Amino acid sequence: MTPLDRPITAYQSVVTWGEGLRQQWGGDPLAEEPEKLRALEDFCAFIGEDPDTIVQRCFRIRKADGERVLSDKWRAHYADKIKEFRVRRPPPDGPRQAAAVLGFLIHNGVLVQA
Numbered sequence: 001m002t003p004l005d006r007p008i009t010a011y012q013s014v015v016t017w018g019e020g021l022r023q024q025w026g027g028d029p030l031a032e033e034p035e036k037l038r039a040l041e042d043f044c045a046f047i048g049e050d051p052d053t054i055v056q057r058c059f060r061i062r063k064a065d066g067e068r069v070l071s072d073k074w075r076a077h078y079a080d081k082i083k084e085f086r087v088r089r090p091p092p093d094g095p096r097q098a099a100a101v102l103g104f105l106i107h108n109g110v111l112v113q114a
Helices: 012-025 033-046 051-057 072-087 093-107
Strands: 059-061 067-068
Touching: 012 051, 012 059, 012 093, 033 051, 033 072, 033 093, 051 072, 051 093, 059 072
Parallel strands: none
Antiparallel strands: 059 067
């Protein structure tokens, strides 16, 4: 069961991802490689969260100065979940799908190593 309440392309974080890919590669990579979107949908179903929630949790507001910063706790959580997601899928799909999810996070300003 997927936690998405609308098409995946309607989430702001997915729009941001698509814009980043277009700027980097030209064309429309998400339309040309729909398996990237499917990988993100599968990951969302795997963890029970939508794309915007994933990105929002990776940031926090620092109490000292009110600045928005990355959350080490949530980045580590999602890195672990991506690793788990990758090993539950046979090669070459697992690594390819995990790479798509990592790309989604990176284009939303979340640097994760998984």
